[in-house]
Amino acid sequence: MTTVQALERTAHLHERVRHFIPAVEWPVFAEDIDAILALKRQRRAVILAHNYQTPEIYHCVADLVGDSLALARLAVETEAEVIVLAGVHFMAETAKLLNPQKTVLIPDLKAGCSLAESITADDVRGLRRRHPGVPIVTYVNTSAAVKAESDICCTSGNARKVVEALGVPRVIMLPDEYLARNIAAETDVEIITWNGRCEVHERFTAGDVRELRAAHPGVVVLAHPECPPDVVTEADFSGSTAAMSDYVGTRKPKSVALLTECSMSDNIAVSNPEVDFVRPCNLCPHMKRITLKNIRQALEENRHEVTIDPLIAGRARLAVERMLAI
Missing domain, CATH: 3.40.50.10800 (NadA-like)
Structure with a gap:
């Protein structure tokens, strides 16, 4: 060749x-x-x-x-x-x-992933001891070992739906503190949080949003729900990467800024050449x-093959499958 x-x-x-x-x-x-x-x-x-x-x-x-x-x-x-x-x-x-x-x-x-590294299976077992009977909703941005200790998984795109589908007044949601706080603001379910954060999204600030608007009048600001709550409040829309992509593709804003990882804007721009993308992005080194x-x-x-301890895999799979069933 x-x-x-x-x-x-x-x-x-x-x-x-x-x-x-x-x-x-x-x-x-x-x-x-x-x-x-x-x-x-x-x-x-x-x-x-x-x-x-x-x-x-x-x-x-x-x-x-x-x-x-x-x-x-x-x-x-x-x-x-x-x-x-x-x-x-x-x-x-x-x-x-x-x-x-x-x-x-x-x-x-x-x-x-900084989120996956922010919590261990032992941490989850400790949360169960401190909050007996409270369901644990675990973000997919976690290891299989952590998923295995959880009741159900969620993503940023379905977190609220998962939380409310449990039909309980109180849940533990881990490990992303900001995602949990942003979902708590949308639901009546009480959410106990963990102190994990995404190293990409935690760097955005409400001041960044205000500066964007001043520099680019009329820009539509979309924020990922892993951003701090005050950033989500300042934004015009908050949603998963899929939701942000759908927003741009459907509404075709003249000018848009995505508060998320750098390549997201490039990938959406390929299908939306008429949209002007302002790029205040942060890079994910991982x-x-x-x-x-x-x-x-x-x-x-055949590099690098992923293997999971069968004793962990069965329980972790159940948590993911419960999410997919909702």
Whole structure:
């Protein structure tokens, strides 16, 4: 396979991302993309990519894309033999939980998450002792071990629905403090929080929103619910990455700012070229550990296969399946 042949075979893909990757830079990406497409066919593999992946991954090699809830649902539906998760480790674990007989690969084992690292299974057991009988709703941004100690999982897109579906006056919601506080403001259910925070979203401030509006009159501000509550209050809309994408695609604001990870704006902009994206983004260092090169290596070398202790997997799977059933 030569670079010239790879360029010819991937030219149609460059058209999708030409506003973000200049033609002069495309040869750097084309060979890996061409190899990945061939490897997927050889191995009967699919690539699931989170909305925070860079455009050359999201638009050129991914088969299924979305937020964490969408990826969880899509993982169940795929008939592929191999799943490569272009995202962070907890997402790959969730895919493995839902596909125990399939090979699930994470291109970089260090692609972690500050939320997942903020709580342990021992912490969850401690919460149960302090609040006996109170259901524990666990954000999917957690390890399988933490999910196994929980009653049900949720995502930022379905958190309120999950909380209210339990039909109880009080729940524990972990680990994201800001997500829990933002959901508490929308429901009559009392929510006990944990002190975890997303290192990307916690950096946004209400002052940032006011500065955006001053610098860009008329800009529509969309905030992820992992942002601090005062940021969500200042914003025009708050929702999951899927909800933000739907907002832009449906309402077509003239100018919009997404208070979330950097690549989100780039990926939505591909489908909405008429919208002006103001980009006050913060970078997720964990998501950016996933690259075309290590996706290719994952498929070539079966690197790095995700495994979960069967004693943990069964209980964790139940928590995820309860969420998907709602």
